[in-house]
Amino acid sequence: KNEYDTFMSSNFFVVRFDSDGNVLKTDVSRTSTVSEDEAQELAKEIVDSGKTDGKTGKYRFKITDSSDGGIVAVFLDASNEIVSYLRVLALSASVGLVCWGLMLVFVILLSKKAIRPIAENIEKQKQFITNAGHEIKTPIAIIRANTDAMELYNGENKWSKNIKDQTERLGGLMNDLLFLARMDENAGKVVTAEFCISELLEKEIENFRQSAENKDIDFSDDIAPEVMLTADRAQIEQLISIMLDNAVKYTDNGGEISVKLEKTERHKKIYFFNTCSEVPDSDPEKLFDRFYRGDKARTQKNGGYGIGLSVARSIAEANKGTISAKYTDNGIRFEIKF
Template structure:
């Protein structure tokens, strides 16, 4: 006796007869004139003969051999043995319901998996970012501590150099010591300011004051340097322009911006300073000519310790942190600063506060 084949895990595959027996369908025959000559609704309990005739008429009107009407798919076939056609309707409601169940199940599983993944990323990201955050915090603290530690030796060097000049007189070595001490002291002041802003301990004490007077005073303080380089200065500063910000920080901002313009403007070049009131905001622009434009994007100029002089010489006296301080001050006072190049040799800094 031949051994029967073991059934599949989910049952044996249905043959054509099983499929035909389990399907809900009905058949309508029409003659050559389109009149109904036969209706078979024995394989369905939801459609009457009258409804079957109506559906057959709709299928004929569609002028397609196959298609869908509601929950039924139909197929129109020409009879071989006689004139006329046969229209077979198949109920696909169960199939549509199965599709919807699969779609709903797939969507639910996808949403659950996405939520689990999001929760995992949220929990693991803290562990992954913690070392980086701690390292950045240590770097900020190091700059602050180092700055305070260096301030004392700088003050001692400065005072000892001045005392030595009282006994021996000023010479080129003492002048160099004082210049480099002042340079390093200025650098440490900027680094400490940036560090305090990064740590959030540098508070902004905003008040209302006249920005026009402050800017004019800053320009006057730089006039001797501009005249020494034969720089042509153009200013457009309306009177009595008020601003709500930290006055000491805005004063430092103007000083750094004008100092930067004077340093990098070529001999006999041009500086243009303009202040405009735009609705509730102020726009402050400084344009200056230079020997050649930096070979980097304007946004790169605000990076800390960026120098257009790749050799990093002290010929210009800068150390590549002034614009970083400017950006920090502007952001602390809820403003925006941007740089742009204007051909052929003009750099423009625009501040909106």
Template structure:
């Protein structure tokens, strides 16, 4: 139980850490993309406004004296000189009159002119083609058109560099956080674990202490009836004593399973025969209430499990169906095996479906029908015991509501 609680704590904490890291890394990369793209667009606009001519860029006055090592952003001339680009100029008739590829070594004049004509046919003023961003603008020299292509390889490398660095750092941080959470989880859940252990120990001790007085009360009641005969009071005392004794046995069984102390001896058993035996035991009480019993049991379904526990599990589900099925209703029992997976289905009709979610039915001391009390028998912990038995035998049990007014319990093993 403590290990399960610790695993859930680590799992929940790491989900929160993962979400936080993903948000942080995503924000860093998105901000980096926006900033680098804006800087590239500003450089492209600056070169385009200067028609790709360095002489058209006015020098920016600098407040930093020469040989001063204070860091300031590059001015427009420095950005121009450090950029890789080429320029194609066209006249008013769309004919190429000038091509400058001196600022790049990866494109010749023919390729530059072909690329310029292609983007001109697309009709967009700005865009991207291959590794180049381009901008089409009107030249300051008459009716000429200038197309500037700026190499954005550095932009792409910046995206990749930040992505891989942040991803690597994020993975390292996640692993470090995992070790830290695993190390601190024991301390974090220690108060809860101690409280749970005290509760389990209390139930176990109280159960053993109460069993002795109950046995004495029942023995004295039987002795009184030998001398004075049975009456309604003695009968009521015996019934309630037996009921309380059964409740304590179930509570002790739950406590042992929660502690993992319940001894589970598994063997190969015929689940088909086990289900059939339990169904036969409930057939007559169901028949007396005119309840239709539909049975579909696949033969020779073999499973490795604890026979007594599996019999108790089936009995609990059939007893629950018997108690809560409306008169003249229907109980369906089905056992099927497919691809080494076994499914036991027990469902029953009822007058009205419970108002709470189906999983609530497995809560201890919960009753789906508030109007039902001790008259129906049971203790309100039967389904909780059934779930513990299923999990102890590496299985699961679920409940669903089906129309019209059917409650279905499915055990998967």
């Protein structure tokens, strides 16, 4: 009864055919959107197609045989059904969005609460490094001054030279740690200006060429002329110095170092390559971790302490650049891209 009531409350029309396919009767009293001629034309089209049920346009149809051998074609207006589908779809989407929004707020609140202790610990570590660095600078300066005074009275000896070398090493380490702390806190000021990176690179190469010759290193360069770069000149100079110092320190006697600067349509790229006796078997990205040493040869005797490349990456990123490393068959290749 419910299905019949639903059907009778819907918009529909009926077309009856005799056994020869002639229209006997057309009932369009239950719809106002179709005339008799339109109903007959649509019914003939469906009957000729041989279909017994389906959908055409906004109507669902059913073709059945009548008791007198004829055919009855019933067409039901399904537009209300489409509207219902759309309403359900819109309601489901609205409920889904509300649930998603509530879940997002819930996750944000929980994540903030969960991350807060970690963020506080990281902040305390940064503050500790900054404070410790400033505190350590004073005794380093005193040790250096006392060593100089001692050498004035007793002359230089291997012990005083050792003290001076180690204080210089410790001072350099503290300066790098303080620099990284400032960069982590976004306090490292980047004063950008346009300058010729070609000239700066050539100048820095000359500063390290003698150190390379002392180790019989074959030092080659290929610098594109008049390449301009907008960045912090002092920081870029420090970056180049770190990369060249790194190359000279970790290249074996008789090895090779090459530096290349090229300009593409969108980027300026600097390549540093140096040979090494043993290529590390770890991920090249680890070379940029703080205090990481890529191979056994990278010991204290080389003067490094595993933080230079971390500083280099911080400088590159602060000046909207990237730095990456790649192993070759006989060495390591660094690429800096601005």
